[in-house]
Amino acid sequence: MIELRQVSKSYGEKTVVDKVNLTIEKGEFVTILGTSGSGKTTILKMMNRLLEPSEGQILFENQDICHLNPVDLRRQIGYVVQQIGLFPHMTVAENIATVPKLLGWDKERIEARIVELLALIQLPAQDYAKRYPKDLSGGQQQRVGVARALAANPDVMLFDEPFGAIDAITRSDLQVQLQRIHQSLTDKTFVFITHDIYEAFKLGTKVIIMNQGKICQYDTPKAILNNPGNGFVEKLITTARQQEGLLEMAYD
Ligand SMILES: Nc1ncnc2c1ncn2[C@@H]1O[C@H](COP(=O)(O)OP(=O)(O)O)[C@@H](O)[C@H]1O
Ligand SMILES: [Mg+2]
Known part of the structure; x- marks a missing residue:
C-alpha cells in the first residue's frame, strides 16, 4: 500500500529522517x-505530501507520489491529529460532510454517509448529528474527527498521536473503538x-x-517483545516493564 525507498529529510545540516526503507501492506494497523x-x-x-522528502521515493499503491x-x-488518505480541528461553527453532521461536499456528492448520499459514520463511532445521528463540537466531550470530538477523516472512504488513514491530549480512561476506550473500527472496515490501512x-x-x-x-x-508486537x-x-521494553511492575506493587 505504502512504500518508502531510501527516504531522507534534512533541514540544513540536520537530517531528521535518515534513509528509511519501509513497506506497509494493505489492511495493516501499523503503529x-x-x-x-x-x-x-x-x-x-511525507506520506500525504504535507512535506516533501529531501531524498528517496515514496510509493502509494506502486505509484510514486x-x-x-x-x-x-x-x-x-485520511489524516487525524491531536488538535482535532473540528470546525466550531459547524454541526457534527456538517463537519463530517466537508469532504463529500467538496467532491460534489448529492444530498442523500451525504446524509446516508453521516448516519453510517455516526453509527460506526457509536454516536447515533438522532442524538449527535445536530450538536456543535463544544457540546461534545474531548473523546467524542476525537471520534468525530475520525469519522470526518473517513467520510470519503480513503484507503489509508494516518493518525498523529490522536489521543495524546485525552485522559487515560477515555483514551483506553478510544483505543478499543479504533481497533474495532479498523477490524470492521476491510482492507483499510x-x-x-x-x-x-x-x-x-x-x-x-x-x-x-x-x-x-x-x-x-x-x-509484530510479539516478535519485538520476544x-x-x-539496545534502544x-x-x-525494560522501562515499560518496570513501570508495570510498580503498578502491580501498588495493588498488592
Ligand atoms: N521545519 C523544521 N525545521 C527544522 N527542524 C525541524 C523542522 N520540523 C521538524 N524539525 C525537527 O525534526 C526532528 C523530527 O521532528 P518530528 O518528525 O516532528 O518528530 P516526532 O514527531 O518524532 O516528535 C525534530 O528534531 C524537529 O525539531
Ligand atoms: Mg510528532
Missing part, C-alpha cells in the same frame, strides 16, 4: 513508536503514531520503533 523528535511526524507528513496531485492524494508503548503494542498489527530518524525495528532488535528497543 509508529519513538521518542519525541525521532522523526515520526515528518515521516507521516511525487507524480500525483497532492490534493487528490490527500483525498485518498492505518498508520498510527504514538509515544505510548502500551498503545503501540496494543493497537499495532505491526510496530515501527524509531530513534533519531531511523527505524530500529519493524515487526526479540528486541537492539530493549531499554524501551
Whole structure:
C-alpha cells in the first residue's frame, strides 16, 4: 500500500529522517513508536505530501507520489491529529460532510454517509448529528474527527498521536473503538503514531520503533517483545516493564 525507498529529510545540516526503507501492506494497523523528535511526524507528513522528502521515493499503491496531485492524494488518505480541528461553527453532521461536499456528492448520499459514520463511532445521528463540537466531550470530538477523516472512504488513514491530549480512561476506550473500527472496515490501512508503548503494542498489527530518524525495528508486537532488535528497543521494553511492575506493587 505504502512504500518508502531510501527516504531522507534534512533541514540544513540536520537530517531528521535518515534513509528509511519501509513497506506497509494493505489492511495493516501499523503503529509508529519513538521518542519525541525521532522523526515520526515528518515521516507521516511525507506520506500525504504535507512535506516533501529531501531524498528517496515514496510509493502509494506502486505509484510514486511525487507524480500525483497532492490534493487528490490527500483525498485518498485520511489524516487525524491531536488538535482535532473540528470546525466550531459547524454541526457534527456538517463537519463530517466537508469532504463529500467538496467532491460534489448529492444530498442523500451525504446524509446516508453521516448516519453510517455516526453509527460506526457509536454516536447515533438522532442524538449527535445536530450538536456543535463544544457540546461534545474531548473523546467524542476525537471520534468525530475520525469519522470526518473517513467520510470519503480513503484507503489509508494516518493518525498523529490522536489521543495524546485525552485522559487515560477515555483514551483506553478510544483505543478499543479504533481497533474495532479498523477490524470492521476491510482492507483499510492505518498508520498510527504514538509515544505510548502500551498503545503501540496494543493497537499495532505491526510496530515501527524509531530513534533519531531511523527505524530500529519493524515487526509484530510479539516478535519485538520476544526479540528486541537492539539496545534502544530493549531499554524501551525494560522501562515499560518496570513501570508495570510498580503498578502491580501498588495493588498488592
Ligand atoms: N521545519 C523544521 N525545521 C527544522 N527542524 C525541524 C523542522 N520540523 C521538524 N524539525 C525537527 O525534526 C526532528 C523530527 O521532528 P518530528 O518528525 O516532528 O518528530 P516526532 O514527531 O518524532 O516528535 C525534530 O528534531 C524537529 O525539531
Ligand atoms: Mg510528532
